[in-house]
Amino acid sequence: MxxxxxxxxxxxxxxxxxxxxxxxxxxxxxxxxxxxxxxxxxxxxxxxxxxxxxxxxxxxxxxxxxxxxxxxxxxxxxxxxxxxxxxxxxxxxxxxxxxxxxxxxxxxxxxVGKAPIRKYKSFTLKQAGWKLLKGNIIKINKQKYKYFKSRDIEGIVKTITIKRDTLGDIYLYFVCETNENKVLARTGKSVGYDFGLKQFLTASDNEDIKAPLFFKQNANDIKKANRILSRKKKTSNHRRLAKIALARLHKKISNQRKDFHFKLANKICSEYALICIEDLNIKGMQKRWGRKISDYGFSEFIKILEYKAREIGSIVQKIDRYYPSSQICHVCGTKNPETKNLAVREWICAKCKTSHDRDRNAAINIWKVGASTFFGEI
Incomplete structure (x- = not known):
């Protein structure tokens, strides 16, 4: 063409x-x-x-x-x-x-002309062209398809999107209009979290959270799958199967990460009424530290955390990304510009002589600023 x-x-x-x-x-x-x-x-x-x-x-x-x-x-x-x-x-x-x-x-x-059906990754239908039938069956353009229902469809369906992933699995996404009861903010404990490279979340109350690096855990399997794929002849059936095997590995990692994020977000929102975090520049961090930031999936976790917080009634309070949380002593407020160097993991305040762990100090500052922004000065 x-x-x-x-x-x-x-x-x-x-x-x-x-x-x-x-x-x-x-x-x-x-x-x-x-x-x-x-x-x-x-x-x-x-x-x-x-x-x-x-x-x-x-x-x-x-x-x-x-x-x-x-x-x-x-x-x-x-x-x-x-x-x-x-x-x-x-x-x-x-x-x-x-x-x-x-x-x-x-x-x-x-x-004139048309694209092969496998070229389409997704398409969206509005009110016409489809119909839901009994027994988990959907009718699309006179053709009936049986599907697995992961959850009940609530409200009025406005659009339906059909998506195909790299494995060839097809998913149905329903956009529904519902009358939801507003969840009021609840009272309870508050916490500040500092996202870090040494561990996933450093907490202001010492309840730190380590994240398994799922990509790193499966790195050897991915390398092996990539080597197998590179040896296969282009356009051959063996190459297609090797490609699917590699895609299945990446999907497994994505599912492991998503499962961890949802369970962690649910645990945090159930325990704390106010959660204070930094508004991070994720793209900038990825350029600097690359694969590790992607493996943690910070931005995906924040979206899930905000979703769970709205559902439960907790508040996610973001502080300004330019606030120097690592440089300020949480005891006396003295600023230490030497901590701009990321190699400095521990330091002693020149004024009050308090010894600080870099990430713990940042988490406490994030908690203080977030709580004062939400409640007023504490």
Whole structure:
């Protein structure tokens, strides 16, 4: 397939267009057809539209066009019909007596060619084109499919999205409109957490949380799967199977991480009413520390934590990402600029002589700032 491009997009958009004279009168003859072909050719050249094929019948016109999608097929058809109608009625005066206007307002257009079904990763249907049946069966375009229901569908379904993952498994996502009761904020304990590289979360109350590095645990299996894949001949069935095996490993790691995040978020939100965290620049951290940050999945965990907090009634309070939580002594407030160096893991305050663990001190400062922002000064 050949592609074209403009300043913004690369495209290959071909259309089959059919339009007719008013009342489907057979007037496209006696020289009108030849003149119409000349006009259509000239208009297409002027609009930079590829006229691939054209057929003029006495009562209808077939065009096969390739059009820049930013310009649009509708504009092209309107321009062809408008210009040709005016010129033909001027040059062939007998058309005026037979028809009030040359062309009908309507026309037929269809896209030409289609993508293989496996090229589609997802598509969304709104209110039409599908129907839920009894027995975990969904009907999509007259075809019935049985599915496993992971949870009950509540409320009014607004859209349904069908997604295919790299393993070829298909998932149904329902977007529903529900009347939910607002969960009021509850009272209870508060905590501050510092995300770190040595451990997942350092807590202000010493209840630290270590995260298993799932990618690191499975690194040898991934290397082996990658080596097997690289040895397979391209386009072969063995390569396809090796690709699926590698994708299955990555999915396993993703599921392990997600399971850990959900269980941890549920535990934290059940225990604490106020959870104070930093608003981290995750992308910047990934550029600096790479795979380890991705393995922790900080940003995914924060989304899950906020979701669970809304469900239970806890509050997630984010503090400004530029607040120097690691540099300030949580006892007297003295700032130590030396701690900008990440190699400094422990330090002693020059003013109050308190010995600090870098991450613990940061977690306590995060808790203090987050709590004072939410409750007022403490």
């Amino acid at each position: 050949k592609y074209k491009s403009n300043n913004n997009i690369v495209y290959s958009c071909k259309y089959h267009v059919v339009f007719c004279p008013k009342y489907r009168r057979k007037v496209l003859n006696n020289g009108v057809d030849e003149r119409l072909k000349e006009l259509i050719n000239n208009i297409c050249q002027e609009l930079h539209v590829d006229l691939i094929e054209m057929e003029v019948m006495p009562d209808h016109v077939h065009l096969f066009l390739e059009v820049d999608p930013q310009f649009g097929i509708h504009k092209v058809v309107k321009r062809i019909k408008g210009i040709s109608s005016r010129i033909l009625r001027e040059e062939f005066s007998w058309l005026k007596s037979r028809l009030p206007t040359l062309w009908t307002n309507s026309y037929f257009v269809s896209t």
